[in-house]
Amino acid sequence: xIQMTQSPSTLSASVxxxxxxxxxxxxxxxxxxxxxxxxxxxxxxxxxxKESSLxxxxxxxxSGSGSGTEFTLSISSLQxxxxxxxxxxxxxxxPITFGQGTRLEIK
Amino acid sequence: xxxxxxxxxxLVKPSETLSLTCTVSxxxxxxxxxxxxxxxxxxxxxxxxxxxxxxxGNTYYNPSLKSRVTMSVDTSKNQFSLKLxxxxxxxxxxxYCARTGCSGTTCSxxxxxxxxxxxxxVSS
Numbered sequence: 262x263i264q265m266t267q268s269p270s271t272l273s274a275s276v277x278x279x280x281x282x283x284x285x286x287x288x289x290x291x292x293x294x295x296x297x298x299x300x301x302x303x304x305x306x307x308x309x310x311k312e313s314s315l316x317x318x319x320x321x322x323x324s325g326s327g328s329g330t331e332f333t334l335s336i337s338s339l340q341x342x343x344x345x346x347x348x349x350x351x352x353x354x355x356p357i358t359f360g361q362g363t364r365l366e367i368k
Numbered sequence: 369x370x371x372x373x374x375x376x377x378x379l380v381k382p383s384e385t386l387s388l389t390c391t392v393s394x395x396x397x398x399x400x401x402x403x404x405x406x407x408x409x410x411x412x413x414x415x416x417x418x419x420x421x422x423x424x425g426n427t428y429y430n431p432s433l434k435s436r437v438t439m440s441v442d443t444s445k446n447q448f449s450l451k452l453x454x455x456x457x458x459x460x461x462x463x464y465c466a467r468t469g470c471s472g473t474t475c476s477x478x479x480x481x482x483x484x485x486x487x488x489x490v491s492s
Contacts, residue, residue, distance in 0.1 A: 262431070295469075295478035297415075304464055304482035305415065314471060316480065348415055352477035356430045357405075357417040 263287050263351050267360035273368040274339055282334045282363045284349035289329045293353040296325055296334045299362075300345045308347075309334065339365075370395040372465050372483035380490050385453040390465030390483060391446065398423050398443045401475045403468050406439065406450045408461040409485075416461075420468070420477070421448055455490045462487050 264287040274280050284294065292312035297305035307316045309325035312332060322337040336343055344367050349360040376388035390404070397404065406418040419429040421439040429437045438451040452459065463486055466479035 293476070297479075304466075304485050305479075306482075307469060307478055307480040310469055310471065310478040310480075311476070316469075350415075350478065355420075355428045356432075357420070357477060359415040359417065361414045 262356055263290060263354060263358055265349055265351055265358050265360040267347075267349060267363050269363060270361065271364045271366060273366050275368045276339050276341055278339045280336050280339060280365065282347055282349075282365075284327075284332045284334070284360050286330045286332075286351055286353075290351045290353035292328050293351060294325070294327070294332050295350045295352065296323075297348045297350065298343075298345045299348065305348060370467060370481055372467065372481060374463060374465050374483045374486040376463075376486060376488070378487060378489060380455050380459075380488060381492050382456055382490055384455055385451055386455050386459070386488060388450045388463055388465075388486065388488070389447050390449070392448070392467075393446070395467075396443075397441055397446050397448055401470060401473075403477070404441070404448045405466050405468065405477075405479060407464045407466060407479065407482075408459075409464070410458075410461045418450065418452075418463075457490050460488065460490045 266285045268283045294312045296309040299305040313325040347363045371393045373391045403420045403422040405420040421427045436453045441448045466482040469478040469480035
C-alpha cells in the first residue's frame with residue numbers, strides 16, 4: 262500500500278495569511294493526487310485533482326503542485342471559510358489511500 | 369446535477385452484517401465512464417477507502433477489509449450497495465458513497481461528488 266503522510270497535522274493561521282500543506286507519498290504516484298476540504302459534519306469536497314487541476318467552482322486562491330512523492334496545497338490568502346480539515350488522496354494504484362489530515366485553525 | 373444518498377441502519381450489533389445502499393439521482397449508475405466508491409470515517413478520525421465498483425461489476429476492495437466486504441450494483445434501481453460482515457466497534461464510522469471524478473472526458477479515481485454520509489454505530 263502507498264502511505265500518504267501530511268504535515269503539519271495542525272496549522273494555526275490568520276485571515277489573509279498564505280499557508281502551505283505538504284503531502285508525501287511512500288512511493289511515486291506521478292501526479293495522481295487529489296486534495297479535499299472537509300468541514301465538521303460535512304462530506305469532503307474536492308479542491309484539486311491530478312496534482313494541480315482546480316475543480317470547477319473552487320476559488321483560485323487554492324493551488325496544488327508537486328509530483329512523484331512530494332506535493333503541496335497552498336492557499337494564497339486565507340478567508341474565514343477556509344478554516345477546515347484538508348486531506349490528500351493518492352489514486353495512482355489500489356488500494357486508494359488518504360493522508361491523515363491537516364486541521365487548519367484560526368490563530 | 370448528480371446527487372448521492374446513503375441509506376441503511378444507524379445501529380448494528382456486533383458480529384452482524386452492515387448493509388448500506390447508495391441511491392444515485394441526476395445520473396446513471398450504468399455510466400461506463402465512472403466507478404462508484406465507499407469511504408468511511410471513524411468519529412474524529414481520517415478517511416479510509418473501503419472499495420470501488422465499476423459499472424461492469426468489477427470490484428476493488430481495501431485489502432484490510434477485503435475478507436468482509438461485498439459491493440454490488442443494481443442498475444434497475446440506479447443504486448449500488450455495500451455489505452460489511454462481522455461488524456465490531458472498530459467499524460463504527462460515518463460511511464460515505466461517492467462517484468469518481470471526471471474532467472471533460474477523462475475520469476479517474478478521485479471522488480466527486482460525495483453523499484452526505486450516514487453514521488453507523490456498532491453496539492449491542
